[in-house]
Amino acid sequence: MPQFQYVVRMKTGKKQTGKITAISQREAYEKLREREMRVLEVKEMPETLLNKEITFINPLKLKDFVVYLRQFATLLQAGVTVVDATRILANQTESKVLRCALESIEDELKAGRALSEAYSIHKRLFSRMFISMVRAGETTGQLDEALESMANYYEKQLRTRQKIQSAMAYPITVGIIAIAVVIFLLVQVVPTFVEMFKENNIELPWLTKMVISASGWMQKEWWIFFLIDVFVYLNFLLIIRKKGSKYYWDYAILRMPLIGKLLQKSVIARMARTLSSLVSSAVPILQALTIVEDVVDNEVVAREIRKSRTALQNGNPLSDPLKKHWVFPPLVSSMIAIGEQTGSLDQMLAKVADFYEAEVEIAADRFKSLIEPVMVVFLSAAIGTIVLAIMIPLFKLYNTIQ
Template sequence: MPKFKYVGRDKSGKRDGSVISSSRREAFIKLKEEGIRVLQMDEVPESIFTKDIAIGNPVKLHDFVVFLRQFSTLIRAGVPVVEATNVLAHQTESKALQRSLLDVEEDLRQGNALSTATAKYPKIFSNMFVNMMKAGEASGAIDDTLDRLATQYEKQHETKQKIISALTYPLVLGVIAIAVIIFLLVGVVPTFVAMFSDFGAQLPLITRFVLGSSEWMQAYWWLFISLIVLFIVGIFALRKQKQSKYYLDFFLLRMPIFGKLLQKASIARLTRTLSSLLSSSVPILQAIAIVEKIAENEVIARVLQESRDSLERGESLTTPMKNHWAFPPLVTQMISIGESTGSLDAMLDKIAEFYEKEVDNATDRLKSLIEPIMIVLLATIVGTIVTAILVPMFDIFNHIQA
């Protein structure tokens, strides 16, 4: 969105500043409404140094949740949607959100609905947001819809952070272990090679193994690093292809210990999202299609697609879920009860709460379990290398004493 610098006058006298607007004319109108008579206005050229570069979602989740909460409060207080959008556009700390809200404000002033205006910015306002806003506009409960969206994003963020926290600890320890091993094999072990070669006697098997590993690491360290980089790049490449992502997600869900944690997190995410959509009066087929698109696990997404097809055939939502290992019996039974009693949104909300607590407990148990395992593993590896050096040194010492 263009930025304009201006020089003008208001009641207090001469002043200058800048304004972001879709056009020069709109910028003049905005400043006039603020009581500023524009004397001069120039557009600020956008360069690679001034342009914001965003990777992934350009708006932080915290900024977006704050925006939703404030928007809901303003609407509930009787502030018109257009004015509320303008106020929040100038209050938010996110430049990307500010630019999009200013554009949304222009669309609203032209008579467009909020859902229509926000749909033009899919990187900021998700498909779920747009569809829930449509339902909120139809029911006249935009403030409740915004509150529900804020709660949804907060719960989603909390669950994701717990998973990241649980997986970060073993990853960091693993990296440290690899760095220590490389340092010992490349920096420490070679200093003893000459001493052992002068000894002349047969070295113990463990020492020969460590010396061989040291020689290989010194000669092919570049290959070792290349393999790690290729592995990481390969994982990212596989996740971009739908079919390969399915098999990768299948493997992750089947992993010992970590698989159950990821499964619980996926179920909590999909049930929470589906409950929010249904509570906002989004049609169930449309709601499932939205959840299917935003599901981070391809295995779960395919089951949801089958569930949607099942509903279109007039069958139960849970029919495909009952036949798939990724959905525990508790989930399918509670959804079946929700279908039969007409309280599917409330039942999904209970499932989400249950599995969010399960994720909390599982991450705590995982941290307490992994910490001693990783410490013992690191101590064993370092101890093996140290032992491989010390054993022949004792033999050399005994030989000299004799």
């Protein structure tokens, strides 16, 4: 949530400055008024490392947003005014974040602002693409159709995202379980055998010595393990927030076996679906390409889209730069080229999106079927190594007793 810097005059007549968190400038103003302060100035603070809100996902759930768009379009088609529809949906939505935003939007609409302008106040909730589509719908007088189109778009995005999340859930879950079990064995189980080995003066093999050393380190220096995790996490945040380093991160991910192909198809599907929706809604092509750069959330693809926009500005076909890069299969550049030549770019892009959304589903199922045995082997190897390290000296001890 954004922060605002304010200047107020207290009841004593003294000026006071400070910071306040609110969804919009209007809400920040109202909060200060409720404290019985005379507001002199309220302005949004620029984002810095100190006040920047670190989030990977939009606080508004995509599922709630799709439901809202469907209901909003239905109300408008039934003849309900934009203001009344916004009030009705604000009262009935289950999302607290969306409710607060809609209440603020209702106030903006009553003050005479256009719906797209009211949405633009809440840029952390409503994407640049969505605002542009709403503005185009207002201009053409087809706002209900624009909202319906957006509902279809986000619904497909949600289905694709759920497929990828489902594919990734298994390896992540097994990985967490494996780490938890290994830590438990090293901290709780291995130490109980160490004293036994010392008392019986058993010569330990290298594998057992290594596991015992790891156990001792885990018990005494566990905080280093925690610091390493924090260090890796913070560096990851820095990498993905800088375009230069994010490019190499995205490049490496796309080149990874199995998961790389899945994510590549997902990004292409998102790019094609977004550009198709924008072009079909009469958003200017150069503006649409600028929006798509942000939406794809992949710097490798974003750079090529940037090159395509430059090529278009210079009078060259949009598809030319895409043909030269490995991230775009020939099908994509060929379909875009046909769309440019026939004047049906939005339709061609929609077909590309349909194809790759179907490919994502197939690739996700294939990924799950391939990764399951790999993760089982990984889990078995991790736990089996520790068990074997303990069992070898126990067998020696048993043979000595016999």
